[in-house]
Amino acid sequence: MTDTIVIAELSKGKINATTNELVTAAGMLGSNCTLVVPCTESSVANDAGSITGITKVIAAKSSVFETYDAAAWAEALDSASPSGIVITSASAQSKDLAARLAARRSVSVIQDVTGIQNGTLSTPIYSGKAIQNVSLNGDAVVTIRANIFRPAENSGNCDVQVLDTTGNLATALQEMVQRASERLDVSEANIIVSGGRGMGTPANFSHLEEIADKLGAAVGASRAAVDTWEEIPHSMQVGQTGKTVNPNLYIAVGISGAIQHLAGMRSSKYIVAINKDAEAPIFQHADYGIVASWEDALPVLSNSLASLLG
Amino acid sequence: MVNIAVLVKQVPDTNSKIQIVGDRVDLSSVKMEISPYDEFAVENALQHKESEGGTVTAITVGNDGADKVLKGVKALGVDNIVRLDYDGYMDSNGLQSVLADEIKSGGYDVVYCGKSAADTGAGSTGPGIAERLGWGSISNATEIKFGEGLMVTSPAEGGDAIASLSLPAVVSCDKGSIKVRKSNVKGIMMAKRAQVDVKSVSPPSPTITIVSEVMPPAKPAGKKYEGAQSAQTVAQLLRDEANVI
């Protein structure tokens, strides 16, 4: 069996829970899994040894990991990682990093893996209209979509080795522009409430925000909403030319369900559609469809959530 | 004078239906067009030229069917169009190798590409080429300011990062706020007569094998309710059946 290397996924300076999902995927692709944690302080990796299924933790310590720089990260992580199949998350940043790691090692990169069976990896192609199954003829770099693989448990105990690494920075951060709202970005959220042109006015998105606040959700939008209303930024757009999301729950309100919108959200675990047109294509993809105007349905939903969530 | 390259790819029109014949996607009756994000890459390349002076060369990999996409961007104002002629399957390693070789021999200062292609959705090409060339790169750029180097805005945790990037470099482009120009009749006429510079390539053999291509598993039919009051039922199901809230 090939050795595997998982690059830990970080958010807000901590190891993100999707890392456990990556370890599960690694177990399906090979054995002897090394977890490499990019960090500026090795304490970040302190608890990582408890993830079940890994044999070793390498805390790859370097000042280059302060902010993301593709070239420097790839160089540092490549030097910290043994040979084998390298596995990262399929977040935008990690996909970028994975492509560089693969190029550095002159191997192929397989992005957005959504399934692994008997050594065959499945990835969506044509925006999820088809699935491509590929097999590896050697080492490769593989990125794994979040929320699909069962997370590995935390009942293990292996050593953490600290390794000083470095790389050449190719970019210099000039400014971080914090998002105006405190709200989660659609690419980070487990639950997304999205509005389309059917919302009528951008001000009506406040009704979606109210629901989102109850659920700890992000607010998304269709392209029609983004294109029609200046107040709805492109960063909220889900779909072919927006973000691809994979939440546990996607609530589409006043969205018709065009193929390009589906491209960005069809792999959501559960889809709820609220639309006044019973024939809207979104209903073919919804687990739960509500044929009603949002003006009528959202207050009921809001009240029900309030009593359920206490 | 900046020597600018922009990578373009032909993909099925995003409205098209994808069919499987045997165990492969069959594109024979599908309309092909330029991959949507590549349009932003072309626009940025042209704006870079207009700002700093230079030439823009569009490069694609494929068979002669891809010439249509090259002529399309020629009509927008691209100076040169190059096709790396290949009709078989290349994995990411093969594709990036031939593109990196071409970029190196062309003496380019900067490469623009789309953040991902609408067929694979992978987004590996830009950063992969940069790594092979030993260049810096920024992916998913939403805004670019041109000068001696580039000032690039791209999404980062909690917001946007604005970073400087010196040339040579690769930038993969997201939509952002730029408006993509349209071709005019004069441009289209000129593009018709334009010569595609066709070059042969020999990529390293793939290190992965495509086993099959299949339709996505059909989702079991959902539950559909009439009327606003059903929102209460659905909320309850989200808790009891789906366990997601």
Ligand SMILES: Cc1cc2nc3c(=O)[nH]c(=O)nc-3n(C[C@H](O)[C@H](O)[C@H](O)COP(=O)(O)OP(=O)(O)OC[C@H]3O[C@@H](n4cnc5c(N)ncnc54)[C@H](O)[C@@H]3O)c2cc1C
């Ligand atoms: C190359 C390309 C890329 C694209 N990329 C994207 C993309 O990334 N994301 C994307 O979303 N689209 C994308 N599109 C556009 C896509 O084709 C659709 O036009 C778009 O998704 C439609 O948005 P919508 O559903 O909000 O609007 P509409 O199609 O206008 O639908 C509005 C819906 O709201 C319903 N409605 C109206 N009033 C109410 C009410 N009071 N209560 C409840 N329901 C109501 C209507 O019944 C209707 O179904 C792309 C298109 C192209 C060609």
